Amino acid sequence: MDNKLKFTGCTISTRSCKCFDILTDAQRKLLDDNSVNIQYKKKEVICKQGGFVSHIMYLEKGLAKVFIDNGENSLVLRISSEGTFLGLATVSEEHNTYQYSAQAYVDTEIRQIDVTVFRQLVNENTEFAKAIIDILSSNSVQIYGRFFCLTHKQAYGRLADILLCLSDRVFKQSEFELPLSRKDLADLSGMSSETVIRMLKKFHEDALIDLDGKNFKVLDYSRLKHISETG
Amino acid sequence: MDNKLKFTGCTISTRSCKCFDILTDAQRKLLDDNSVNIQYKKKEVICKQGGFVSHIMYLEKGLAKVFIDNGENSLVLRISSEGTFLGLATVSEEHNTYQYSAQAYVDTEIRQIDVTVFRQLVNENTEFAKAIIDILSSNSVQIYGRFFCLTHKQAYGRLADILLCLSDRVFKQSEFELPLSRKDLADLSGMSSETVIRMLKKFHEDALIDLDGKNFKVLDYSRLKHISETG
DNA sequence: ATAATAAACTGATCCAGATCAGGTTTTTTG
């Protein structure tokens, strides 16, 4: 048995939220009556770190980055995809401002849920509260892996990690059109865009990936995996 | 108003847990009947990443590091001090193994709480469940700051961060006996121990700190703070 | 369709901090 845990810089949680199924019909109706769906265009800002939270958001469709920044540098905490929450820390009444910003990578549909109603449901329905605890725990565990990756792996490993994450978990196929710029990849893997470009070129030369403009394909999954694990 | 959030590599949450106060007398009795207190000596391992969780742990007294490792490198996620939980992610039934290891910095007393009883209380008592959600949210928010710090600050800033955290939040005084080795400080600030030694020397020369063996004192709080914010 | 702007790419240079290779002091242990 291999008891060494593998940490990846993977940005996305595979867990899709089944927490709405837990609610009673009345509770779900209450939630629906206090929700509204909003469309964001590519690159639009969904929420701003530090701003007051009036809603908990649920990503219905699309892809967004969740990040923090100090005005100069930014750090992508995770990618939010279909079926994940944004601003969930606000269930806790201690947090009434967004702890991070979010921005759409592609056109994205967000369901805004009134936070007081959401909190009320957490109070009323223990199963629902438990589901929220599950999500918060999973998010923590995932961020630990990403944290480890960005602080202890070398650039090649970090980039390989992100590429595998996109292929395995976001697009769920080995070939896809990359909606992210080189700069986006750089932010995700914590390096400069110049370095990303050089390393993508190297991966291409070594026949690990195929990359023509935005068309991306994983050619040698196992070698890429090996790079992601060894650094 | 300064809307730029400051991120520190601070390793410790100031929040002390009042969640036991929420319980009814009967619930607290149930908890007490299913708890046991254990003493750990300095450097003893409290829990091992990957191992099965039978208990949720509450640090009654002492100081411990919470970290993940892959066999070669390790990353300190946080310092656990009095009144904080270890292995709390296990409230979620999805996580039956420890997501991290913990090791005592000093002699430490841990209260082990049966996880099934703990889960039962989360089910029974919504206020308790909410308190747990609060703790999980706070932990996430804190780890974001530390993540940002370790990935985007330079070594001087990271070290200043840790020193201020120890002074402000762990020991709560400007002068104290440092129970951590240079290597421990290095692990906390994500650098080599040689670099820590050189930088401590520099801080000393610049009259920012006083450091004689294990006796540590902050001499110039505001300049150290400035380094932590800009460096 | 064309100008303006942003993204992609390339090569040259530089540096923060790791690593290595010692020596010294403190702590632990038999």
Add this chain to the structure above:
DNA sequence: CAAAAAACCTGATCTGGATCAGTTTATTAT
């Protein structure tokens, strides 16, 4: 209390990846 083992410290060297300074290729807007 001496020996062994950690922890601490110092200087020299090395390097991964950032930064800078461009050119070229795509987008976007007019």
